[in-house]
Every structure is written in structure tokens, then in C-alpha cells.
Amino acid sequence: MQMHSLYFDVSHTLAGGLVLISxxxxxxxxxxxxxxVFALHALVLALSVAWQAFIQNAPHLYVTAAIALIFKAIVxxxxxxxxxxxxxxxxxxxxxxGIGPTMLAGMGLVALSMVLMxxxxxxxxxxxxxxxxxxxxxxxxxxxxxxTRRNAVSQVVGFMSLENGLVLAATGAKxxxxxxxxxxxxxxxxxxxxIGIFLFRIRERFDSVDVSALDDYRGERR
Amino acid sequence: xNAHSFDPVAxxxxxxxxxxxxxxxxxxxxxxxxLNVVASLATFLSAISLFVxxxxxxxxxxxxDDLNIVFxxxxxxxxxxxxxFSASYIAHELxxxxxxxxxxxxxxxxxxxxxxxxxxxxxxxNIGLMWVAVEIATLTTVLMVGIYRTHAALEAAWKYxxxxxxxxxxxxxGTILVYMAARPVVGEGQDGMVWTVLIQHAANFDPALxxxxxxxxxxxxxxKVGLAPLHAWLPDAxxxxxxxISAVLSGLLLNVALYALLRFKILLAAxxxxxxxxxxxxxxxxxxxxxxxxxLYRRRDIKRLFAYSSIEHMGIIIFAFGMGGPLANFAGLLxxxxxxxxxxxxxxxxxxxxQVKGTQRISRIRGLTVTHPALGWGLVTGVIAIAGLxxxxxxxxxxxxxxxxxxxxxxxxxxxxxxxxxxxxxxTLRLTSVAFGAPRGSAAPTQASYVPMFAHLSLVLIAGIYLxxxxxxxxxxxxxxxx
Numbered sequence: 001m002q003m004h005s006l007y008f009d010v011s012h013t014l015a016g017g018l019v020l021i022s023x024x025x026x027x028x029x030x031x032x033x034x035x036x037v038f039a040l041h042a043l044v045l046a047l048s049v050a051w052q053a054f055i056q057n058a059p060h061l062y063v064t065a066a067i068a069l070i071f072k073a074i075v076x077x078x079x080x081x082x083x084x085x086x087x088x089x090x091x092x093x094x095x096x097x098g099i100g101p102t103m104l105a106g107m108g109l110v111a112l113s114m115v116l117m118x119x120x121x122x123x124x125x126x127x128x129x130x131x132x133x134x135x136x137x138x139x140x141x142x143x144x145x146x147x148t149r150r151n152a153v154s155q156v157v158g159f160m161s162l163e164n165g166l167v168l169a170a171t172g173a174k175x176x177x178x179x180x181x182x183x184x185x186x187x188x189x190x191x192x193x194x195i196g197i198f199l200f201r202i203r204e205r206f207d208s209v210d211v212s213a214l215d216d217y218r219g220e221r222r
Numbered sequence: 223x224n225a226h227s228f229d230p231v232a233x234x235x236x237x238x239x240x241x242x243x244x245x246x247x248x249x250x251x252x253x254x255x256x257l258n259v260v261a262s263l264a265t266f267l268s269a270i271s272l273f274v275x276x277x278x279x280x281x282x283x284x285x286x287d288d289l290n291i292v293f294x295x296x297x298x299x300x301x302x303x304x305x306x307f308s309a310s311y312i313a314h315e316l317x318x319x320x321x322x323x324x325x326x327x328x329x330x331x332x333x334x335x336x337x338x339x340x341x342x343x344x345x346x347x348n349i350g351l352m353w354v355a356v357e358i359a360t361l362t363t364v365l366m367v368g369i370y371r372t373h374a375a376l377e378a379a380w381k382y383x384x385x386x387x388x389x390x391x392x393x394x395x396g397t398i399l400v401y402m403a404a405r406p407v408v409g410e411g412q413d414g415m416v417w418t419v420l421i422q423h424a425a426n427f428d429p430a431l432x433x434x435x436x437x438x439x440x441x442x443x444x445x446k447v448g449l450a451p452l453h454a455w456l457p458d459a460x461x462x463x464x465x466x467i468s469a470v471l472s473g474l475l476l477n478v479a480l481y482a483l484l485r486f487k488i489l490l491a492a493x494x495x496x497x498x499x500x501x502x503x504x505x506x507x508x509x510x511x512x513x514x515x516x517x518l519y520r521r522r523d524i525k526r527l528f529a530y531s532s533i534e535h536m537g538i539i540i541f542a543f544g545m546g547g548p549l550a551n552f553a554g555l556l557x558x559x560x561x562x563x564x565x566x567x568x569x570x571x572x573x574x575x576x577q578v579k580g581t582q583r584i585s586r587i588r589g590l591t592v593t594h595p596a597l598g599w600g601l602v603t604g605v606i607a608i609a610g611l612x613x614x615x616x617x618x619x620x621x622x623x624x625x626x627x628x629x630x631x632x633x634x635x636x637x638x639x640x641x642x643x644x645x646x647x648x649x650t651l652r653l654t655s656v657a658f659g660a661p662r663g664s665a666a667p668t669q670a671s672y673v674p675m676f677a678h679l680s681l682v683l684i685a686g687i688y689l690x691x692x693x694x695x696x697x698x699x700x701x702x703x704x705x
Contacts, residue, residue: 120434166391
């Protein structure tokens with residue numbers, strides 16, 4: 001029993017840490033610092049997944065943890081750093097909503113996911129339950145980052161943090177099949193965005209990655 | 223290869239993915255366009271053979287049952303006819319320089335990869351695999367929507383990508399929740415995601431968890447169906463990509479997401495304690511119909527016009543499945559098939575029209591029946607069909623939806639009919655200006671391929687006049703399955 005409460009406490013701490021770092025993302029107003037916070041987010045995710053792999057005795061989850069560590073905590077932030085530098089957009093992020101309301105909305109979303117998930121999973125084991133509640137908070141906070149930012153880079157960062165929440169949920173669901181495959185599929189998806197659409201096209205055509213600039217080209221206002 | 227060792231399920235997956243690799247490597251437009259057609263035909267024939275050859279037993283990954291056979295055959299058929307249309311459409315795009323040979327290779331490879339993703343989603347018996355397949359299909363269409371690399375195309379691709387990814391993320395969360403609900407009953411591991419296992423044990427799942435899962439799945443896959451509050455990506459993606467892609471988006475990709483929703487609806491219906499998915503689907507369906515009908519009046523772009531019409535029809539289909547019962551389900555299935563055939567035929571016509579006129583603006587296209595009789599009358603027939611006039615197939619399915627609703631919920635039927643009439647008005651208004659009157663725009667002759675368009679339209683006409691008995695029996699059986 002002693003051992004089990006340790007298992008529980010560590011995974012609880014790591015999952016709670018992810019929610020906290022998601023909150024930190026909400027108020028970063030520079031792209032570089034946003035990317036650094038995201039790298040931290042991915043690092044904590046990697047630790048959390050590795051811990052799940054250890055306590056569930058599921059060695060394949062170490063693959064997911066490695067992907068999170070190498071790809072999301074190192075490769076993607078470094079690549080985005082370089083893109084931001086090349087595009088010369090290390091100025092402030094204009095967030096669409098102020099920091100105060102954003103934080104309040106974030107708190108509301110976390111409360112919502114706690115109330116929802118803890119209520120409907122009353123019969124599941126406590127570890128999976130809390131994991132799921134935290135995961136939904138991370139997903140919703142990632143969505144909030146995407147909604148409150150106009151810059152395309154920070155929208156992608158928001159999407160990646162949302163995806164981290166999904167990986168947290170998938171690894172927390174004990175014995176779920178295809179987790180590794182799904183995390184690989186997601187990594188490919190992200191690589192596609194970062195390399196494909198983004199680097200080549202938006203830069204080549206717009207000279208700006210501010211998505212609001214794209215709104216001027218709605219087909220019907222021509 | 224004799225009939226005994228031939229595996230149609232493997233064929234509908236391996237032919238597209240194999241030819242995608244081949245098409246990415248081969249140069250030369252004529253060869254690759256033909257190869258694309260041949261590969262699509264081979265996939266279609268393999269799909270047809272599912273009717274004849276004994277079906278494989280449902281395994282952990284693959285399932286063929288009476289429900290998904292309808293979807294697979296429809297998918298590969300429209301994929302085949304679109305590849306014929308695409309060959310003549312793309313020839314023109316190469317001449318005008320909108321596409322370069324390198325992009326063309328990419329385009330063909332992506333076309334087949336998309337067919338692979340959609341077929342995989344249909345045959346998968348594993349809800350995780352189904353999710354991955356829908357993601358593959360989405361990604362490839364995002365890339366194809368942005369292929370012209372104009373401002374508008376990139377914006378459309380970006381919007382589609384962001385909204386599609388959020389949708390797909392919600393769908394995955396829902397999928398995880400379904401697994402969580404299944405785990406105490408089915409046990410850990412593989413079985414917890416196999417649909418045929420889930421449906422057997424669904425009655426014992428925790429209803430509350432299943433409800434939340436369905437809400438997420440409905441939001442997620444509903445975004446991909448293009449239902450009203452979540453539809454923002456759809457008109458842009460239809461308008462800015464190549465027209466063959468608009469045809470498969472409307473005709474096929476929306477069906478893939480719809481199919482995923484139906485699978486989960488069956489799962490939910492098997493649990494007595496779970497919420498009934500019907501009212502949710504009916505509400506969203508009605509909102510989509512009425513909203514899209516109003517939006518039809520404000521369209522200036524011909525492809526956007528028909529994109530909004532797709533939202534309307536998806537609303538009707540979701541409404542019909544939400545009402546449930548043998549008759550409404552039958553009508554929903556029939557409507558789905560008719561809509562796929564008609565809408566892709568319309569996009570074939572619109573593709574050639576916008577090429578010859580050099581514009582997609584409705585106000586710059588006039589008097590088509592005078593300058594291009596075949597295209598013009600093809601479009602007229604298509605729009606008459608999509609607006610729901612007799613004797614074409616959509617009239618019949620809409621009539622079934624409306625009459626079965628009147629018998630049960632007259633108030634809902636009134637709202638539905640209001641939406642249908644509004645949409646009818648908008649479409650006829652636009653049609654008369656585009657098809658008739660003094661010609662405007664180029665009158666140059668086209669090298670259009672009329673076969674796919676008229677093949678689809680005649681199928682819709684035949685279905686409207688006479689539905690063959692085996693077809694009716696099959697659909698009735700599937701309607702029973704849907705509950």
C-alpha cells in the first residue's frame with residue numbers, strides 16, 4: 001500500500017505539473033519564452049509517460065516517452081526557434097484577449113473538466129480518474145491558447161500542448177492499445193505542419209505569419 | 223490470382239497505397255493520369271467483389287458487414303469517376319500553368335493516399351485504427367486544398383487544418399473515453415477497442431462515461447461532417463482547392479466522418495442507460511439545414527454555393543439518422559448515396575465551367591445553356607436534383623425523410639420543410655442566372671469529359687423512378703442495423 005501511494009503521488013504531481021505549465025503558456029507574451037515553456041511542457045509529459053510505463057509495466061510506453069522527449073521537447077522547439085528568428089518575428093505576441101480574462105477562462109475550464117470527469121468516472125480506479133481529469137484540463141487549456149493567439153506559430157504551440165494532453169490521457173488509460181501508433185501519427189501530423197504548410201508556404205507567400213493577415217483574402221471579398 | 227486466394231479487403235487497401243507510391247515516382251502527365259484511373263477502377267472492382275466473395279471473419283482490425291459495404295462501394299465508385307474527371311480537369315490546369323508537373327505527381331499520389339485513408343476508415347474494426355485512418359484522409363486533403371498556393375488557397379488550407387486538427391483531437395479524446403468505459407467489462411488490451419467486441423458488451427458499460435465520450439466524438443467527427451456551428455472550414459476548403467478535390471470532399475470525405483458517427487451511435491444505442499443520441503443529432507441537423515439554407519442566398523462564388531448546399535444535405539442526413547427507426551434510417555442512407563452522386567456530378571460540371579469561363583464568380587457566368595449546352599444542361603439537371611425536385615432520387619429520399627417525420631414529430635417536420643424550401647429558392651435563383659439569359663464570359667469550346675457527370679445523373683434519375691428490389695431489401699436490412 002505504501003508503494004502504491006507513492007506511485008499515485010508521483011503521477012499525480014507530474015500530471016498536475018502539466019496543467020500548471022499549461023497555465024504558464026497562457027501568459028507568455030513573447031514567442032521565444034512561449035517556445036521554452038512548451039519545451040518544458042513536453043519534458044514533463046515525457047517524465048509522466050515514462051512513469052506510467054514503469055508503474056504499468058508497459059515497456060512500449062517508453063517509446064512514446066522517447067518521442068515526447070526527443071521530438072517535442074528538443075527538435076520542434078529548436079526548429080521553431082530558428083523559424084521565428086528567420087522570419088524576424090521575435091517581437092511581442094498580440095494575444096486577442098487580455099491576460100486577466102484569459103487566466104480566468106483557464107481556471108473556469110479546469111474547474112469544468114474536474115467537475116465533469118470526476119463525476120462521470122466515479123467507478124474507475126482513482127489513478128486513471130485524476131489522470132483523465134488533468135488530461136482534459138490540458139486539452140482545454142491548449143484550445144484556449146489556440147483561440148487567444150493570432151500568430152500562427154503560437155497557434156501551433158497551442159495545438160501541440162493540446163496534443164500533449166491527449167497523450168497523457170491515452171497513457172493514463174491502462175493497457176490501451178495503439179498508444180504508440182497514435183503518438184507517432186500525431187508527431188507526423190505536427191511535423192507536416194511545421195515543415196510543410198508553414199515553413200514553405202505561409203512564409204513564401206505572406207511575409208508574415210500573422211493569421212489575421214490571411215483573413216483579408218477571404219474568397220468572397222475579392 | 224484465382225477467386226479463392228483473392229482478398230478484396232486487402233485489395234481496396236493495397237491498390238491505392240501501392241499506386242500512390244508508383245504515381246509519386248512516375249513522370250509524365252498522360253501516363254500518370256491514366257494510371258490513376260486504372261488504379262481507381264481496380265479498387266472499385268475489388269470493392270464490388272465484396273458482394274460476391276465470402277466475407278472475411280471480423281478480426282481485430284478489419285470488419286466487413288452489411289453497413290460498411292454500402293459505404294465502401296459508394297466511395298470507390300465516386301473515387302473512380304472522379305479520377306476520370308480529374309484527368310481532363312488536370313490537363314487544363316497544366317496548360318494554364320496553375321499546376322506544374324512536380325505538383326501533379328504530388329497531386330496524384332495524394333489522391334490515392336486519400337482513397338487509402340478513406341477505405342481504411344470504412345473497413346477498420348478498431349476504433350483507434352479508424353481514428354488514424356480519418357486523420358490520414360484529412361491530412362492529404364489539407365495538402366491538396368492548398369496545392370494552388372494562392373493566398374486564398376493557403377488560408378483555406380490553414381483554416382481547414384486547424385479546425386480539422388481540433389476536431390480530430392476531440393475525436394481521439396472520445397475514443398480514449400470509450401476505451402475507459404469498456405475496460406472494466408471487456409478487460410485490458412486489444413479487445414477494448416475492437417468494435418465488434420464493444421457492441422457485444424455495450425449494455426454493461428458505464429453509461430455516464432459513454433455519454434461524455436459520445437459528446438466528444440460528436441464534436442470531433444461532427445466538425446469533419448461539416449455540421450453547422452463547426453462548419454467554418456468547409457466552404458473555404460471546397461472553393462479554393464482543385465475541383466476534383468471539392469467533388470471527393472463533398473461526395474466522400476463527409477461520408478467517412480458520418481460513418482464514424484453512425485458506428486458510435488449504434489454503440490450508444492446498445493446501452494440502455496446512456497443518453498439517446500437522437501435529439502442531439504436532430505437538433506444539430508436542423509440547425510445545419512436552416513443555417514445553410516439562409517447562407518445560400520449570400521453566395522457570390524459558385525463552388526462556395528454548392529459547399530453550403532453540402533452542409534444543408536449533411537444536416538438532412540444527420541437529422542434522418544437522429545430520428546431513427548427503419549423508415550428514417552432508410553431515407554437517411556438513400557439520401558447519403560443520392561447526395562454523393564449528385565453533388566460530385568455538380569462539381570464535375572462546375573469544374574469545367576469555371577475553367578472555360580476563367581472565374582468562379584456567379585455574376586460573371588451567364589447563359590451557359592446557350593454557350594455550352596452539354597455542361598449547362600448537366601448543371602441544370604444536377605441542381606434540379608439537389609434542390610429535391612421529382613423525378614430524381616433526392617426527391618424520393620427527402621420525401622421519405624419529411625413524411626416519416628410528419629408522422630412522428632410534425633413540428634420538426636415543419637422546420638425541416640422550411641429549410642428545404644429556403645434552399646430550393648436560393649438554388650433556383652442562382653441557377654436561372656447562371657444557366658439562362660444572355661451569355662456572358664468566354665464561349666470557347668471545352669474538352670470536357672461528360673461521361674462521369676451524366677453517369678452519376680442517370681443513376682440518380684433511375685433511382686428516382688425505380689429502385690431495384692434487391693437494393694431496397696439491402697437498405698432496409700442496413701436500416702434495421704442502425705436501430
